Amino acid sequence: MNIKQIETYQVKIPLKKPFKTALRTVINAETIYVKVTLEDGTVGYGEAPPTLVITGDSLQSIKYCIEEVFKPILIGQSIKQIHRLLESVHRSIVRNTSAKAAMDMALFDCLAQVANLPLYQFLGGYRDQIETDFTVSVNEPEEMANDAQDYIDQGFSILKVKVGKDEIEQDLKRIQAIREQIGPNATIRLDANQGWSVKEAIYAIQKMEKLGLDIELVEQPVKADDIRGLKEVTTQTKTLIMADESVFSPDDARKVLETRSADLINIKLMKSGGIYHALKINHMAETYGIPCMVGSMIETKLGITAAAHFAASQPNITRYDFDAPLMLKDEGISGGVDYTKKIITLPNTPGLGVHGINKKYIL
Template sequence: MNIEKIETYRIAIPLHTPFKTALRTVTVAESIVVKVTCDDAIIGWGEAPPTHVITGYSLASIEFAINGIMKPLIVGESLLNRERVFEKIHQSAVGNSSAKAALDMALYDCIAQHANMSLANFLGGYNDTIETDYTVSVNSPEEMATDAEKYIDNGFTALKVKVGKDLIETDVKRIEAIRKQIGPDALIRLDANQGWKAKEAVRAIRKMEDLGLNIELIEQPVKAHDIEGLQYVTDHTDTPIMADESVFSPNDAKRVLESGAADMINIKLMKAGGIHQALKIAKLADVYGVECMVGSMIETKIGITAAAHFAASQPNVTRYDFDAPLMLSGDVIAGGGVTYRGKSIEIGSKPGLGIDTIDRQFAVK
């Protein structure tokens, strides 16, 4: 089971509605798609979107890292020695987590197909079906409340609400308007995308607690490097705090967990460098009794299928943020992958990622 060929190409799919956070606005989902072919004719798929403001990588840098650095190191290697292959990828370059992730998920797809198991089962097999939240982009309080009501009416029971773009008093008004519009039962998760400072975050969260807005968790309230600030927010509020951009690697997770800087961790394959490293983060968090969310960037169903298989395999992954494919105007997977039924995502039992064919109409020529 040797790696015979690695190919990449670019894709672009418009979003049906702009995706707005404190860090960026996205109207088109761009990605590098990776195709790995083994000498036994097994084909594996992966992808990596450029997310400059979070990971720092562009389409060009991802392409070069895969084709110019990693491919020469692993073509011809046997996936039966997968630890050696993943070690080569991990040590091939500093950073480059998105490129590593795209290659990693394609290789895991091949390995699980060889084992004749779905990737979720190969990794542990904990859940067959999971439920995603849906993201409310940052806009005016009135527009966000209207969007939130629409998503609840569409059957979603958990909303991930973007804040942190402007005045913190406006963020409180946004959440007040949303809670009033959707009622008391739906879950509200806030994501500040590093948009607050520690003391103002505490002030805002306490205000929302006093107003009884019933926030399930707050994700990454402060800058990624500000672990002390993250710990300050965690220590001075009752609402659970989740680290996202503060945790790329297992070493980052170790620092956050040892210091008690956050109550939960959001694992993303594009930050971690793929499933191999993401498993280490999840297992380390489990040792500390910490639950995780698995989320994504603005990815197509290729990347989300890989992330969903990983997430479904781990018992301490209890929350899922996989709405990105629902925001796109098309599906790059022409057959197979995970299946969406409203908020529910069925993992499926086909070997590997279960991807049958890829629609090349989205390829950028």
């Protein structure tokens, strides 16, 4: 079961509506697909979107890594030695975590097919359905409140609200407007995307607590490298604090876990470099009694399918942020996970369950 061929494709799919955070505005989902073919004809797929402001990866760097760095060391190697293959991938170049993630997905897809198991079962098989949140982009308070109500009306019960783009009082107006609009029953999570200072975060979260806005958690309130500041926010507030951009690698996770700097960790395959290291991060967090969320970038259903397989396989992963394909005008692939509003069902076909790429969007 040796690797025969590795191919890359550049894909571009428009969003239904611009996606705005404290870090960027996205109009199109631009991404790189990778296709791995084994000697027996087995085909595995992976995806890597460029997210310059978070991972530093570009379309060009992802494509180069896969074709010029990973391909030469993987062609001819046995898929059954996946740990050795992935160690070679991770040692071959520093950072470039999105390119590593795409390669990792495709290799795991192939191996699970060889084992004749859906990937989530191959990895542990804890559950076969999960519930995603839906993200409310940063806009004016009234528009965000209307968007939030629209998502509730569509059947979503958990909203992830983007904040941190401008002054803190404006963020508080946004959150109040949303809570007043949707009522008390829906769950609200906030994602500041590093947009607040430590003092702003503590002030805002304590004020939200006093106002009874019932925020479930606040994700990455401060700069990614400010672990001390993240810990201060965690200790000075009652609301759960989640580390996101602060944790790329298992070593990053160790620093957050040992210092008790966050209550939760958001694992993203594009940060960790794929499932191989994501499993390590989750197991470390579980040892410390820290639950994890699995999130995503602006990915098509291909990347989300891989992330969902990983997330569904592990009991310590309790929250899921997989709404990106619902923001796109097309899924980009055939097969993969199935969406019934907020419920995602994992496919029961071997591997990722991806049948092919929609060639309409290949550039």
